[in-house]
Amino acid sequence: MARLSRGDPSLLRRLNVVAVLRSLYDAGELTLTELVKASEVSRPTVEEIIADLEEQGLVVEVTVQPGAPRPVGRPAKRYRFRENAGCLAGLDIGPHKVLCLVSDLRGEIVGSARVDVRPEMSAAQRLAAAHSAVKEATGGRRVRVLGVGTTGIVSAGKVVRSDRLPDWEGVDLVAELGSGRPYPVLAGNDTKLATLAEHWRGAAHDTGDVIYLLVGRSISVGVLLGGKIHKGYNGGAGEIGVLRQLGWHTALDGFLSYGKDDPASGPSSEAAKRVFDAVRAGDPGAAAIVQAFVADLATGVAATVLTVDPQLVVIGGGLSQAGDLLAEPLRAELARLCLFPVQVETSVLGDESVALGAVRLALDHVEAELFGVAGAVGRPGGEV
Template structure:
């Protein structure tokens, strides 16, 4: 709680403006009376703040439809937050694709662009592809922030550890993509940002303690604890796959050799060999997941990545195996976000920064 005194009029104005903007942001539209009630600020002050927000392009009066019903007496004025007043971007820079999503100030996606890349591409070539995709998706819009998700351990905008992409380790990704830009560039690990996306728009919206399991061309883990992404002191929280004893290095070998789509199609048709491969894969997968479950005690385990398309053919056996290995049964669900999860998490990362600035009461 901020303690105000007679010498704090500027701070009081900023607090009032933030309260009104926050109320508008959380609703489709509000009348002046509703804004006064929501913000607990006097009517004249709210009117003054609305005028200021309108000049900034962040709010506007909602005019009644010309062909709509005419109310008796003087109609109440309605106001709305203008999410189109600014934009932000989230980009996924991976071994096989670069995907950029553009969102408005409410996080709704308004544009996207993507490009195929390959694992052997140099860092310079991958960065060039990322810049092109961001430019293509942005289409002249002015960005307020850019979120970036990529493989590797990330700390302070840099890739401090990575073995999947050439020349990627040691790269100052925030500096490379932010140079000469008027907006902040925020960088996070791809799996961790996918975890954030699941909590925002996916299967984990109602859960505070979550283990996100990215299972595709590799296996990795993201952790949500108390509703917040757990990154760790060095940015390496959840990187249990580096322990070869866990078995994740080789767990995908048979799945890859068969082919994920043909494998699960064969399981659906009752093929015993395919079922045996899936059972062996789940057994290898479950050891590391169970260790994480016993550490975090989550409400939910979400399976993301390419193999999440198998749905309950993978989630079901993993659920059963975790019930056998762990102290308590744990819910296991497949992600519904597809291959946009990392980019969506990067959008959320950027949106958090923008909202922090919008609702800040700090002196600019």
């Protein structure tokens, strides 16, 4: 990544490098004259910095395409940031799937791979699936950072609690996925990373205080405060589902009974779809299932809303497919239970939210390397 040039460690030099690189990153491409103006750095210094950044592979001169109109006189040199100078990988390791999304250095998704897994798999088998997904998705590209999201409480890159995958507890994700590889691994809880994704590219974009519900085969909560994920002292913020009195561990059983799915596996997306399709068709039994589910869900959500006072509640995970069939009754219940009405929306990110949040985690690390004035960056084992 961008480094201090030619042994010059001065703060001014670093500020100039950041100003030039940020200008190109934000603008796409600029002439040398435009770059001098945008960065407010002298032309000789810009030229020197550009030469260094070209050497590092982060900047490239834009060549005139064959057949393109040529300006009169000598054409001005143009430069652009090389977003393909490596890639970022975001990995979602769950009970039923391992999903890897790959982005360029601007965060645009350029590849993906999915491997189906089972809850009863050993940690070694699940890690093998993760390695396979990363290899397939990256396709030989140079990986700059790998972000990882998984179920359970993650601290210092290690899964310290995991109720859904007992064999997963104690797994050091940084060591297992980063050992012998030339890139850092950053690990975090899946719900918190899904919350990060929702703030980045979902319903919570540009919203500072958010409660995110990951509702699929289980229910969990992510909390965003002031635009930042709230982790808590032990990394367990939002884990209110462990309170058996809330009934969240049985709240989804109605979908199973209607869809006749195996209760041990948790409600499939097909079972939930059947229920909501039946609601749309006017089935009172299906409507009663949704009503009971919302009543169970609302108590825990209301407690969190009353504690945090968010601008927005986002429903993510598999049941977000229900849209307003779930959002409207939850909105009504929260209005009844809480001091102030709260906006409730459903996510449009689908089952890619965790992997997308892992990409965002990796991108935050890269941006700190590129644009951090002090040159300080996250360390392997960083987390959300």
